[in-house]
Amino acid sequence: MKYKSPSDEFSLFSAASLDGRALPSPDVSEAASATRRHDSRLDFLASQNFPFLAFGRSESGGEHAWIDRDIAAFAEEAVDRLAGFGHERIAVIMPGQDAMQAHIYLKSFRQALKRHGIAFDSSLVKYGEFSERGGYHATEALLALKSGPTAYLFQSDSMAIGAYRRFHEAGLVPGEDVAVTSGLLTGEMSAYPSPALTGFTITPRELGVRMAEAALAQIPGNSTYFGAAPTQVIWLWSGQAMRIRMSRQRDNLRHASIATTSILIPSERPTLNMLRADSSTGLVRRVTRRLVALFVLPRP
Incomplete structure (x- = not known):
């Protein structure tokens, strides 16, 4: 699905009552992280003072949370x-x-x-x-x-x-x-x-967990549980050591993989439900808290 503007893309999720939101890549043929060097979606979210987590770095969006591969x-x-x-x-x-x-x-x-x-x-x-x-x-x-x-x-x-x-x-x-x-x-x-x-090669599960935690960390009052926001993490391939910027390190996180969404947006209510973005269609599905580690993974 393609969107005429970032506001059109965002409005699709704003209308739904969800505990978390994901903005999928505008085009399913794009790379999974799909953040752009100059990304109007991130600029729009920043202009709305809406907290978000991007999978992939960008020069847009000001000082925001992101997780990216090395x-x-x-x-x-x-x-x-x-x-x-x-x-x-x-x-x-x-x-x-x-x-x-x-x-x-x-x-x-x-x-x-x-x-x-x-x-x-x-x-x-x-x-x-x-x-x-x-x-x-x-x-x-x-x-x-x-x-x-x-x-x-x-x-x-x-x-x-x-x-x-x-x-x-x-x-x-x-x-x-x-x-x-x-x-x-x-x-x-x-x-x-x-x-x-x-x-x-890098494994997917730990990255899913870390992205969920980083998204939840954007919600006021959650820093005790998920670390200070914004979180900026370079997630490394097997054989390297983790580097984390602007956040406290939690656990011995191992190396992880790609995810299927570009931007994760937490709502005010944490952890009751999370999201999963289907990598083949870009549609958003609700999943239970038990699947928090999987909500950024491709469909089996």
Whole structure:
């Protein structure tokens, strides 16, 4: 579902009597976090003095709560590994140019190249739909270059899987003729391509719990239970240590995964019911408190 304006999107949830609200991505083809570098939705919520939690950083919305993956580390680690194998023509394929995660990823990518003494080539940077189709078309454009890449970095496994098909059509074998690295491996589908995708894995349940806590922390009087607001957390991939900004650390939180919503908005009544955003339709469903750890997860 697409909305004409942030106020139209927000009004859909404002009319309902819910204990929490979620604003799904405007387009289901977008990345799960889908916060934009310049995001009018966040600016609108901030202008209404309405507390919210964003899954993904942004330059919009003022000082607000957010939880995001360590996208910079994805790029740094991938470049380190590829450069270690001698690759210098490294392409990067990302979602649309205003996606905040693309901005963070590209900045880190360029810094990692510089650290290895590799010149940045803008022709090796492609933007596309966050899907198999997007990965296919981006790869097609890169293969058409006179001096193409020897390695491909994708921000999602779905984009990488689309690239596998284009490589097959071109008679190229991933892992032999070209190197392919995915960002986040989001599910079982990453194991089915041959060879299996290389990427980063993080588990979903703990992130769901932490996002629920961070959303509830926005409600006045809840800081005793859920920490001070606003919470700003960089959620890391397996093997790294958690970094939390502007909040007190609670428990030994492990590494987590993507969620299906961009913005979580708490209401004045905490914890009686929570929400779940369906990743395939963007519809909001009520679930009981027992499912608080699952309310940002994709439908099974």
